Structure formats: C-alpha cells, structure tokens
Amino acid sequence: MSLETGSGFTYPFPIMRIILILLVVVMGLVAAFAIQNPGIVTVQFFTATASTSILVVILVAFGAGVLVGFLPGIPTAYRRRKRIRELESALAKEQQKRPIPPSTDPT
Numbered sequence: 001m002s003l004e005t006g007s008g009f010t011y012p013f014p015i016m017r018i019i020l021i022l023l024v025v026v027m028g029l030v031a032a033f034a035i036q037n038p039g040i041v042t043v044q045f046f047t048a049t050a051s052t053s054i055l056v057v058i059l060v061a062f063g064a065g066v067l068v069g070f071l072p073g074i075p076t077a078y079r080r081r082k083r084i085r086e087l088e089s090a091l092a093k094e095q096q097k098r099p100i101p102p103s104t105d106p107t
Helices: 016-037 054-070 073-097
Strands: 040-045 046-053
Touching: 016 054, 040 054, 046 054
Parallel strands: none
Antiparallel strands: 040 046
16 A cells, blocks of 8 residues: 655555554553553642642643644744745746647537
C-alpha cells in the first residue's frame, strides 16, 4: 500500500493512520494507568500546594506535552500558508498573461 503526494513522493503507508493508531494506544495506556492508580496526590509548584487525583495530574501533564509539541509547528505552518498564497498569486498572474486556447469542441 502506498500514498502518493502531489510532489511525486510516495509514502510506503498512510502516515496519519499510523499516528492516529499510536495516539489511541498511548491514550489507552494512560487511561489504564489512571484507572489502576486512583489515589490522591499532593502537587507543589513553588509556593502553591494542591491535593488532587492523579488522573488530573496526568491529564494536565499530557495536555502540556501536546501544547509544547504543537507550538513549534505554528511558525512553519504560517510560512507554508504564506508561500502557498504567493505561489497561487504568481500562478494566477501567469494564467492571465497566456491567451486562452481556442476550443477544440467538434460540435
């Protein structure tokens, strides 16, 4: 099975499907850990102290990890969208320069 991209590069398998499967497996492991350890923990951060379920601590840590992993990709996505707009604009200008070919409709 292969997945072809617009650039001619072919992936040997659908990457996004594998990433989704891995994410589901990791979330299942985290859920199993949280269910098997339902205790209350005391969390200290500088001078603040709170007692909460370990599930809350796990969810907050996982959310923070997702956010930290997502933030570095924002500038790249912005640059990519900007480049796409530039290329679409250049393509539109090129298409306006070329004359429209006559129709070859046999009717």
